[in-house]
Structures are given as structure tokens and as C-alpha cells.
Amino acid sequence: MPAITVDSLTKSYGQTLALEDLSFTVEEGEVFGFLGPNGAGKSTTINVILDFIRPTSGRVEVLGLDAQTHSREIRAQTGVLPEGVETYDRLTARQHLEFAIDSKGADDDPEALLERVDLLDAIDKKAGGYSKGMEQRLMLAMALVGEPELLILDEPSTGLDPNGAREMREIVREESERGATVFFSSHIMEQVEAVCNRVGILRDGEMVAIDTVSGLRDSVGNGTTLRVTVDRIDDAAMEAVRSLPDVTEARLEGGDPPVITAQVDGSKTAVLGELEDRGIEVRDFSTREASLEDVFQSYTTETGVEAR
Amino acid sequence: MSTDTEAGTGTGSGTTTPSSSINVESVRAIAKKDFQDAVRSWVFWGLSIFFFVLLVGVTGTLSYFGEDIAAEGATTDMLVLFTSEITRLVIPLIALVLGWKAIAGERETGSIKILLSLPHSRKDVLLGKLLGRSAVLSVSLVVGFALAAVVVAALLGGFDVVDYVGLLAMSIVYGVAYTSIAVALSSLTRSTTIAGAAMVGVFVLFYVVWNALQQAFELLAQREILFFDTVTYTFELDGQEVQSERLQDWVYFILNVDPGEAYNRGLSLVTNTDAIEAQVQLNEQMFGGELPFFLQDWFSFLILLFWIVVPIAVALWRFDRVDL
Known part of the structure; x- marks a missing residue:
């Protein structure tokens, strides 16, 4: 019961x-x-x-x-x-x-x-x-x-x-x-x-x-969130980042200087390399392992993934 | 006045279901908590002292100015008469102030969820609150009267216990009636502001509107507007028959529905106060020697009982059906 x-x-x-x-x-x-x-x-x-x-x-x-x-x-x-x-x-x-x-x-x-x-x-x-x-x-x-x-x-x-x-x-x-x-x-x-x-x-x-908690954890996979602060950004560069094979999602956070967040499954250097190849200066970057908090965020914010 | 949304269709929560039943133990637990809550505040002692001072003050005034009355041995009569004139006005005020937040306040602060998280029904909460708040007023009346008894007896040189206890008992019943009105109105809303306005409304209704009703009815009757009319009656004055006019019977019924009026009439039954009885006798002549049943003293108990039972009954019925 x-x-x-x-x-x-x-x-x-x-x-x-x-x-x-x-x-x-x-x-x-x-x-x-x-x-x-x-x-x-x-x-x-x-x-x-x-x-x-x-x-x-x-x-x-x-x-x-x-x-x-x-x-x-x-x-x-x-x-x-x-x-x-x-x-x-x-x-x-x-x-x-x-x-x-x-x-x-x-x-x-x-x-x-x-x-x-x-x-x-x-x-x-x-x-x-x-x-x-x-x-x-x-x-x-x-x-x-x-x-x-x-x-x-x-x-x-x-x-x-x-x-x-x-x-x-x-x-x-x-x-x-x-x-x-x-x-x-x-x-x-x-x-x-x-x-x-x-x-x-x-x-x-x-x-x-x-x-279950472990089930939710699995659903995030081994993804890493990469935050990159750049001097400038354009749509073409964002598109290029999104189309990288290791990137599952990329978002422009805006701000000045602009910040990009990307969900990366493999190498993060690909993202940084792509940006630099386009002449965009990477000022700072940080990575964070995905947590349950991210699952929660993704389920409860408008831009989040759809319910399974 | 209500700001509630009626509960949805739901699966039908009939009054016969266990959840909405009344449990005596629950009522007792809530009443006890509510009383503790009040006794802890200055309210309870303030009220006791107030009633003490009121009785001693009236007695002091009587014994100072009223030597003639004292000579006739009517001082307890006078005490009851004067005190009841004041309590008639003050007890409703106290009951309304004590009761206005009873439910609305708990809904506003959310603490009603503490009560209802425990295995109490909403009816238990209402009845427990009515009991608890009534107890605060009643016990403070008893304490005030008991303390004052000594002083009154000393000042008046002995007094009529029946009259004194009669006044106390009648005041308690009167207080419970107004507490029932207050708690019931408080359960209709989750806003203490609206509940407060409702309390003012009740006071205005019985002290302004009802008092004005008699004049209004007389005016209407004299001009025979609508269905209003006067009744001619004769009475004896100094051995001569005099003709006079009075209002229709049902008008007196309406005027007597006021709990304050019932309090006064009830007092004439439980006390032997001549002054109050004199008023009543005068009225009897208007009705050819015998008062209609609704003007007789015993009926005033029914009126007070009505004001105790009906408001809380309506609240019990409705409070079960709303979202908190």
C-alpha cells in the first residue's frame, strides 16, 4: 500500500x-x-x-x-x-x-x-x-x-x-x-x-x-558545464560552438563582457579552440561537473529540457 | 464580507464523514490551549480588574450619593441596575475584541495549520475556540465579581446574593452570545481586517441601527406607511382610564431580538430588582395585562440561546466547506 x-x-x-x-x-x-x-x-x-x-x-x-x-x-x-x-x-x-x-x-x-x-x-x-x-x-x-x-x-x-x-x-x-x-x-x-x-x-x-536520486544523476550523464568569458561574441561563433560534436547545448548568458555556457561531454579545449580560431579572445573560463542541481535547474527553468 | 473561495466540487465531504465530526477531547484540548494563550496575556487580568473596578465603582457611588436608596434597602437592586446598564454596552465590546481574531488571525498567520495538522476537525477548532474565548470572558467576570463581592458587602453593609449572582450569570450568558457571534464572523474570512470590520458592523447594528429602529418604526406607524400601523390600548393612570397608542406586536418582537434587550429582560427574571420589574409591568398594561410570549422574561433566554447557537451553527456548517 x-x-x-x-x-x-x-x-x-x-x-x-x-x-x-x-x-x-x-x-x-x-x-x-x-x-x-x-x-x-x-x-x-x-x-x-x-x-x-x-x-x-x-x-x-x-x-x-x-x-x-x-x-x-x-x-x-x-x-x-x-x-x-x-x-x-x-x-x-x-x-x-x-x-x-x-x-x-x-x-x-x-x-x-x-x-x-x-x-x-x-x-x-x-x-x-x-x-x-x-x-x-x-x-x-x-x-x-x-x-x-x-x-x-x-x-x-x-x-x-x-x-x-x-x-x-x-x-x-x-x-x-x-x-x-x-x-x-x-x-x-x-x-x-x-x-x-x-x-x-x-x-x-x-x-x-x-x-530515484541515482536515476536522476544518470540522466545528467558525465557532462561538464563550461563557462567561458569572451571579449565579444557573434551569432556565427555561437552556431559554430553549438555544432561541435562534443557540445550538447550552448547558451549565451549575455552580460558585458559576454559569457557562454556550454554542456560538454568530451574535450572542452575544442570549444576554446573554436572561439580562438574565430579571433575571439577568451578572457576566462571555468568548468563544473554536472550536479543534481543542474537537473533541477534544467527541469524548472523555461529553457530546460523536456520531461522524459 | 467573505474573501474565501468556496471549495470545489471534490468528492463530496458530507457532514457525516469522520473528518468533520466533533470530538470532545479535541474540543477540550483546543479550548485549553486557547485559554492558556489568553491567560498568558494581560487581557485576562486586565478584564478581571476592570469588572472589579466597575462593581466597586458603582457601589462606591451608590453608597456615597444614594443614602436614600440605602435606607429603603434597595442598594443591590441599584447596583444591578446601574452595573447592567454599563455591562450591556461593555460586554459585547469585550467579546467582540476577544473573538475577532479567533479564526481569522490563525488563518492569517497560518498557525491554524498547526491546529489542523493534529487530528482535530474544523468543527473541533471552532467549538474549542468558542469555549476558550468564552472561558476567558466568563472566568474574568467571575474573578472580578468574586473579588468585588467583599468590597460591595462592606460598603453596602450586606447584599442580596441572588441578585448579585443573577447579574453575574446573566452577564456570562450574554458574553457567550457575543463570543459566538464574534468567533462565527471570524471564521468567515482569512483577513483580520475584514473580521475587524465585521465586529464593528455588529456593534453598529445592535447599538446604532437597533436603537434607531424604535424611532423609525414609530415614525412609520404614525404615518401608516406600508404595513406599519399603531394599536390603541387603554391603561389606568391615577384611577382614570387613558387611551394611548403603541406599535404592532411584531415590531416589539423585532426590537427584542437585540441581545442587549434580551440581557435586560433576562435580568428581571434572575434578579428581584424592582427597578427593572417596574419597567416590565408598565409594558404589560400596553398589552391588556398580559405580555405576548415573546415579550415575557423567559423568552429572552431563548433569544440569547438563539444568539449562542445560530452564529456558531452557521459557522460550523460553512467552515467545513472552505479552503483555509
């Missing part, structure tokens, strides 16, 4: 289509990275999964239950870290957790939970004085209450420093080892590639790629 099944989900707000015929499944026990730029529809999807908003058409099942009619049962077995949410200013971390524990009928210890998210020293301070990162840690602790079967973390790294983000990933790993399914949304590839088994990339309300 999949942990989450999204089936032909469409959500429109008047004329605006937030999600269009979105379908995907999250398997039980996996850590699923839900990736997309801001505004792609990640939060909308999560809001439907949690029954905060209602679909225009299509349906969502969570833990084998209909997300709309059985939302309470679903949420009893789910831990949620919502996005863009303020905690209750006048309540302490302890009171927040007591409320969550009380609400779920769990018997967790607030101190142990705050210890895990490294917020124990602020346990009796009111959340009104917390930094964004501290609020995020508190909400993560609330999500962990009752050892949920499913964790839904919406942009969990928001407001966290690199150290906090690393700790958060560590907790995701621990929860996954415990057997929980983790559904993890982010707009930064780096944060999901380290912990996720599978990644789905959402763009403009549609899933443009869904694969």
Missing part, C-alpha cells in the same frame, strides 16, 4: 490553475523529495493531502484512506511540519508540545523531543521570542510527536542555518530508519539529494520528472 497516492489532482483558483492533473505515489517507508521552485504548487499539493484545501478534481489517498473523508484518521498517524506558519507567541515550547501530545493522545516527553531538535534550553521560553530557526525546530519537534507513520515536512529547512539543516536531515534519516515514510518538500535540490530515495520535480503544477 502506498503511503500517498495522488491521482489526477487538479486545483484551480478561478482562472489560475495551481495544479494540473497531477499524479504520483509515495511508497511506504521511502523518503520522498518533493522538489520545485517556489510557486510550483508544492504547498497546494500538501494542503490537499492534509485537507486544508479541497481539490477541484481528482483524488488523494493517504495511508490507504481518502484524504478528504478520513482526514482526521490520517492526521492521527501523520506528523506535519507546515510551511509559512507562525507559532503561538504566548505559549512556551513545552506548552506547544503538551498541546500536540494531548491532541494526539500520545505519551511523549516534551523534553526528550526538544532535546532531539536541539531546543531544550528554550523549553520554558515563550515562542514569541524565538528566531525563525527556533520556531522551525519547535514545529519539527511537534511533528515527531506520537511516532507518526508518515512525516510531511513542508520546506523544513526554512530559517535553519547550515548546521540546523544538517541536524534536520539527520532526524529525517532516524525517522526513516524507524520505519516512517517521509514526504519532504524543498526548493533546494541539495537538501533532498542527501536523504531522499526518490525525488519528484514539480513545475507549474505538473510533475516534470520523478525518479
Whole structure:
């Protein structure tokens, strides 16, 4: 039984289509990275999964239950870290957790939970004085209450420093080892590639790629991105660079002096040689190995490759 | 007033489904949290002190200026009468201020997602909020009244417990009615600005519009405009029969739908305040000795009950159907 099944989900707000015929499944026990730029529809999807908003058409099942009619049962077995949410200013971390524990009928210890998210020293301070990162840690602790079967973390790294983000990933790993399914949304590839088994990339309300992390890595191949700063450029030279056998894609970034970026599979000297042969002065160049970030970029920017 | 989009067709979320059911434990948990949230702020203690000062102030004024009244042993009557004139105006204000952000505020800051990420239904949230906010007002009334009781008793040299507790009880019911109105309106929008405007609207409705209604109706009745008309009745004044005119029965019904009016009439039932009863007796003559049922004191409880039940019921129905 999949942990989450999204089936032909469409959500429109008047004329605006937030999600269009979105379908995907999250398997039980996996850590699923839900990736997309801001505004792609990640939060909308999560809001439907949690029954905060209602679909225009299509349906969502969570833990084998209909997300709309059985939302309470679903949420009893789910831990949620919502996005863009303020905690209750006048309540302490302890009171927040007591409320969550009380609400779920769990018997967790607030101190142990705050210890895990490294917020124990602020346990009796009111959340009104917390930094964004501290609020995020508190909400993560609330999500962990009752050892949920499913964790839904919406942009969990928001407001966290690199150290906090690393700790958060560590907790995701621990929860996954415990057997929980983790559904993890982010707009930064780096944060999901380290912990996720599978990644789905959402763009403009549609899933443009869904694969394992290694599968996505393979799809980039061994390509290298070459950035060349030149004194001038013309269309003929760009065409010549593009037509080189080792170059899969070349783009003029513009700017002054102009910068060319090219995806190169083999020798990069061919590109530099071609430019110099045309009397164009190469002022600077750099190479970068392709990363998952590039995959993400290519799927989520207008000039990107088409979905497979 | 609403800025929400009605939820789409969806797969039909009937009210009988488990997700939209009411769970007593959930309601309790939310009410507790909401109350803690308020008690932590100065609001709760501020209100308690306010009610204390109000009662002590009225009593002090009475005992200073009202020696004649005291001689007749009617001071608790007077206390109830004067205090209720003030609470009639102030309790709605407090309830509306306490309630306006109850739901809209949580939707605006997104913290409602904290509540609804936990296994609570939207109905639980509404009822928990109503309970929590009502508790803030009620408990501060109780604290204020309890503290003031000692001072009042000392200043007046003893007082009528039934009248005093009657005023407290009636004020609580009145406060819950306005809290229900406030929480219900707050759930209709995700903008606290619109919610705030709605609260002002309610206040204006009952304190400006409703008060003006009587004059408006009288004017219309005298000129017999539309279906308005006057009814002639006779009453005895100094042993003589006098003829006078009054408005039609249904007009009085409308005038009495105002929760403030119901509060006043209810007070005449739960307290033995002569001054309030005197007003009521005068009215009886207008109707040939017996008031129509909707002007009788017990009916004012129904009116207050209506204002507690109907707003929150409408909100319960609608809040289940919107996108947060």
C-alpha cells in the first residue's frame, strides 16, 4: 500500500490553475523529495493531502484512506511540519508540545523531543521570542510527536542555518530508519539529494520528472558545464560552438563582457579552440561537473529540457 | 464580507464523514490551549480588574450619593441596575475584541495549520475556540465579581446574593452570545481586517441601527406607511382610564431580538430588582395585562440561546466547506 497516492489532482483558483492533473505515489517507508521552485504548487499539493484545501478534481489517498473523508484518521498517524506558519507567541515550547501530545493522545516527553531538535534550553521560553530557526525546530519537534507513520515536512529547512539543516536531515534519516515514510518538500535540490530515495520535480503544477536520486544523476550523464568569458561574441561563433560534436547545448548568458555556457561531454579545449580560431579572445573560463542541481535547474527553468 | 473561495466540487465531504465530526477531547484540548494563550496575556487580568473596578465603582457611588436608596434597602437592586446598564454596552465590546481574531488571525498567520495538522476537525477548532474565548470572558467576570463581592458587602453593609449572582450569570450568558457571534464572523474570512470590520458592523447594528429602529418604526406607524400601523390600548393612570397608542406586536418582537434587550429582560427574571420589574409591568398594561410570549422574561433566554447557537451553527456548517 502506498503511503500517498495522488491521482489526477487538479486545483484551480478561478482562472489560475495551481495544479494540473497531477499524479504520483509515495511508497511506504521511502523518503520522498518533493522538489520545485517556489510557486510550483508544492504547498497546494500538501494542503490537499492534509485537507486544508479541497481539490477541484481528482483524488488523494493517504495511508490507504481518502484524504478528504478520513482526514482526521490520517492526521492521527501523520506528523506535519507546515510551511509559512507562525507559532503561538504566548505559549512556551513545552506548552506547544503538551498541546500536540494531548491532541494526539500520545505519551511523549516534551523534553526528550526538544532535546532531539536541539531546543531544550528554550523549553520554558515563550515562542514569541524565538528566531525563525527556533520556531522551525519547535514545529519539527511537534511533528515527531506520537511516532507518526508518515512525516510531511513542508520546506523544513526554512530559517535553519547550515548546521540546523544538517541536524534536520539527520532526524529525517532516524525517522526513516524507524520505519516512517517521509514526504519532504524543498526548493533546494541539495537538501533532498542527501536523504531522499526518490525525488519528484514539480513545475507549474505538473510533475516534470520523478525518479530515484541515482536515476536522476544518470540522466545528467558525465557532462561538464563550461563557462567561458569572451571579449565579444557573434551569432556565427555561437552556431559554430553549438555544432561541435562534443557540445550538447550552448547558451549565451549575455552580460558585458559576454559569457557562454556550454554542456560538454568530451574535450572542452575544442570549444576554446573554436572561439580562438574565430579571433575571439577568451578572457576566462571555468568548468563544473554536472550536479543534481543542474537537473533541477534544467527541469524548472523555461529553457530546460523536456520531461522524459 | 467573505474573501474565501468556496471549495470545489471534490468528492463530496458530507457532514457525516469522520473528518468533520466533533470530538470532545479535541474540543477540550483546543479550548485549553486557547485559554492558556489568553491567560498568558494581560487581557485576562486586565478584564478581571476592570469588572472589579466597575462593581466597586458603582457601589462606591451608590453608597456615597444614594443614602436614600440605602435606607429603603434597595442598594443591590441599584447596583444591578446601574452595573447592567454599563455591562450591556461593555460586554459585547469585550467579546467582540476577544473573538475577532479567533479564526481569522490563525488563518492569517497560518498557525491554524498547526491546529489542523493534529487530528482535530474544523468543527473541533471552532467549538474549542468558542469555549476558550468564552472561558476567558466568563472566568474574568467571575474573578472580578468574586473579588468585588467583599468590597460591595462592606460598603453596602450586606447584599442580596441572588441578585448579585443573577447579574453575574446573566452577564456570562450574554458574553457567550457575543463570543459566538464574534468567533462565527471570524471564521468567515482569512483577513483580520475584514473580521475587524465585521465586529464593528455588529456593534453598529445592535447599538446604532437597533436603537434607531424604535424611532423609525414609530415614525412609520404614525404615518401608516406600508404595513406599519399603531394599536390603541387603554391603561389606568391615577384611577382614570387613558387611551394611548403603541406599535404592532411584531415590531416589539423585532426590537427584542437585540441581545442587549434580551440581557435586560433576562435580568428581571434572575434578579428581584424592582427597578427593572417596574419597567416590565408598565409594558404589560400596553398589552391588556398580559405580555405576548415573546415579550415575557423567559423568552429572552431563548433569544440569547438563539444568539449562542445560530452564529456558531452557521459557522460550523460553512467552515467545513472552505479552503483555509
